[in-house]
Amino acid sequence: MSLTRAGCLALDANDPLAQHRSAFALPDGIVYLDGNSLGALPVTTAARVREVIEDEWGRGLIGSWNDAGWIDASRRAGSKIARLIGAADDEVICADSTSVNLFKVLAAALRLEQRRPPVTEHVRDVILSERGSFPTDLYVAQAIAEISGGRCRLVTVSADDIAYHIDDGTAVLLLTHVDYRSGRMHDMRELTRRAHFAGALTVWDLAHSAGALPVDLAEAGADFAVGCGYKYLNGGPGAPAFVFVARRHLHAMADDRFAQPLAGWFGHRAPFEFSPEYEPAAGIDRFGVGTPSIIALAALECGVDTVLAAGIDALRSKSVQLTQLFIDLVDNRCANLGLGLASPREAARRGSQVCYAHDHASPVMQALIGRGVVGDYRPGQAGEPGILRFGFAPLYLRFADVWDAVEALRDILATRAWDRPKFIERRAVT
Ligand SMILES: Cc1ncc(COP(=O)(O)O)c(C=O)c1O
Numbered sequence: 041m042s043l044t045r046a047g048c049l050a051l052d053a054n055d056p057l058a059q060h061r062s063a064f065a066l067p068d069g070i071v072y073l074d075g076n077s078l079g080a081l082p083v084t085t086a087a088r089v090r091e092v093i094e095d096e097w098g099r100g101l102i103g104s105w106n107d108a109g110w111i112d113a114s115r116r117a118g119s120k121i122a123r124l125i126g127a128a129d130d131e132v133i134c135a136d137s138t139s140v141n142l143f144k145v146l147a148a149a150l151r152l153e154q155r156r157p158p159v160t161e162h163v164r165d166v167i168l169s170e171r172g173s174f175p176t177d178l179y180v181a182q183a184i185a186e187i188s189g190g191r192c193r194l195v196t197v198s199a200d201d202i203a204y205h206i207d208d209g210t211a212v213l214l215l216t217h218v219d220y221r222s223g224r225m226h227d228m229r230e231l232t233r234r235a236h237f238a239g240a241l242t243v244w245d246l247a248h249s250a251g252a253l254p255v256d257l258a259e260a261g262a263d264f265a266v267g268c269g270y271k272y273l274n275g276g277p278g279a280p281a282f283v284f285v286a287r288r289h290l291h292a293m294a295d296d297r298f299a300q301p302l303a304g305w306f307g308h309r310a311p312f313e314f315s316p317e318y319e320p321a322a323g324i325d326r327f328g329v330g331t332p333s334i335i336a337l338a339a340l341e342c343g344v345d346t347v348l349a350a351g352i353d354a355l356r357s358k359s360v361q362l363t364q365l366f367i368d369l370v371d372n373r374c375a376n377l378g379l380g381l382a383s384p385r386e387a388a389r390r391g392s393q394v395c396y397a398h399d400h401a402s403p404v405m406q407a408l409i410g411r412g413v414v415g416d417y418r419p420g421q422a423g424e425p426g427i428l429r430f431g432f433a434p435l436y437l438r439f440a441d442v443w444d445a446v447e448a449l450r451d452i453l454a455t456r457a458w459d460r461p462k463f464i465e466r467r468a469v470t
Pocket of ligand 1 (some may be wrong): 177245
């Protein structure tokens with residue numbers, strides 16, 4: 041790969057995905073490296089949301105639940121996402137947030153485990169997860185352990201040790217496929233195989249995978265998964281999340297009314313019968329809870345369509361090129377400036393983000409943002425230096441943007457331009 045700006049421009053000229061950038065309303069002069077936190081705005085979204093508001097809601101009023109297909113919106117968006125994650129369209133529904141969906145699937149997985157005949161004498165009561173997981177995953181697991189009255193407990197270990205800790209005490213393996221802090225990717229197939237061998241079920245958090253790289257839940261034999269709509273799926277701030285449950289488990293829980301414990305009327309077999317007794321819907325619909333957010337689902341569908349239009353394999357191949365280019369350029373142009381690569385060098389073990397540790401990561405990121413290079417900052421683990429996080433959304437990122445970002449980073453580090461009070465002050469969202 042050529043390490044000049046002209047070389048980057050040549051890569052852009054030959055990029056088969058280049059025209060997809062025009063599907064986004066990006067401000068001029070910005071290099072947006074934060075699509076792993078909040079995806080960019082698709083140009084179709086504003087018109088579609090306006091249509092939902094003015095026509096479907098404004099004119100159609102309540103009739104739009106039937107006439108505009110609102111009642112199917114959660115499943116419609118879910119079936120589009122299913123195509124990106126190797127699932128069938130009756131295994132995915134969009135609803136709530138990732139955190140809420142984690143609660144549902146973790147509780148469902150534990151309940152399925154408890155209903156299985158024990159294989160050994162050993163008590164199977166552990167939710168096994170990674171110490172550095174995104175906090176919400178750990179908070180939800182802690183809450184479930186607490187309210188279980190001692191029937192399960194959360195055990196967290198380092199990423200490298202996960203495989204060794206899966207044993208006949210493990211009830212559920214709860215992992216984020218691509219780590220939010222380092223971009224490190226777990227081998228979903230191998231860890232799922234190990235979990236199943238030990239008699240455990242798996243819950244995968246796909247927040248940093250869905251829409252960024254091909255995921256094949258069916259091939260991996262995954263049991264449950266959740267993920268965000270607002271990152272690589274471009275669904276907008278607070279977009280509805282998704283939840284996947286393998287069909288075999290949906291069948292297995294058919295006779296268990298509260299297998300999914302957040303029993304709400306949108307998970308009921310027939311919400312409009314208004315029956316006082318909860319009877320869950322068949323299949324994935326029981327993972328719905330309350331009234332879905334129709335405007336947000338319309339925006340989410342526009343975002344997912346941008347990913348489907350490009351094709352996930354093409355996106356992954358460009359993502360690998362972009363992240364590799366970034367690493368190569370930082371190696372070459374930012375040597376001895378205090379950056380430590382915090383992501384795997386090997387592309388196959390990396391999601392679509394590259395992170396660097398730096399002693400002054402937070403003000404460095406603020407200085408970068410001041411120059412129009414937008415990434416984000418995350419605190420390091422256990423007293424380690426903070427992390428500069430750069431996400432690469434191949435739908436709208438150009439190779440020349442990567443060059444420009446690295447040049448800005450080099451200059452800010454070399455001149456200590458980050459060392460200003462306005463960059464040192466911490467804002468509410470980093
Ligand atoms: C890995 C991971 N899981 C879960 C979440 C939170 O999802 P939500 O805000 O939809 O609950 C995030 C948010 O960044 C995340 O990175």
